[in-house]
Amino acid sequence: MTETSRLSDPAGYFPEMAGFAASLTKATLNGAIPPITIGLVQLRAGQIVGNTYHTVRQTGNLRRAGETEERITAVASWVDAPFFTPAERVALELVEAVLTVPSYGERVSDRLFARVAEHYDERALWTLTLVIAQICFFVPVALIAKPVPGAPPGRNYRTAEPG
Numbered sequence: 001m002t003e004t005s006r007l008s009d010p011a012g013y014f015p016e017m018a019g020f021a022a023s024l025t026k027a028t029l030n031g032a033i034p035p036i037t038i039g040l041v042q043l044r045a046g047q048i049v050g051n052t053y054h055t056v057r058q059t060g061n062l063r064r065a066g067e068t069e070e071r072i073t074a075v076a077s078w079v080d081a082p083f084f085t086p087a088e089r090v091a092l093e094l095v096e097a098v099l100t101v102p103s104y105g106e107r108v109s110d111r112l113f114a115r116v117a118e119h120y121d122e123r124a125l126w127t128l129t130l131v132i133a134q135i136c137f138f139v140p141v142a143l144i145a146k147p148v149p150g151a152p153p154g155r156n157y158r159t160a161e162p163g
Helices: 016-028 035-049 052-064 069-080 086-099 110-119 122-145
Strands: none
Touching: 016 122, 035 052, 035 069, 035 086, 035 122, 052 069, 052 122, 069 086, 086 110, 086 122, 110 122
16 A cells, blocks of 8 residues: 555646535535435445545544444445435435446436435435535546545645656
8 A cells, every 4th residue: 555645636736626625515515415424425435436535534524423333334235234314325325326337227217316305305416416426526536646545635645746
């Protein structure tokens, strides 16, 4: 395992990314979905794409929010874990549908959408969509640049080379 990232912090090249990331975070934390659900969904996304940076980051965020080790650990096996509410379950199912290629049919079926809509109104559905989009935006960054897992933002990338 490396103690440095492959690339330097993208903020050095794209300073507007900080504003974009902050705006997207503010949009997702609009109160339509509990912050814990957001963390669970983003942790599951990190697990699905096999990214240690996102998995460690979301696990840490959930711990700081007071989540139990049982719930955090069980995200990987949420389907048969007794620790999640029906709304959390369907949110986890939705992120899996978006990020996992099915052997047949569409990723987000009308049936799944109907089940999600039973728990979330339209604003919350859009928020959940943005939560998934937010983590999906940063997945390529994490997979390609490989920021250091567990390092705080601003110290999770190598120092930019001069020039």
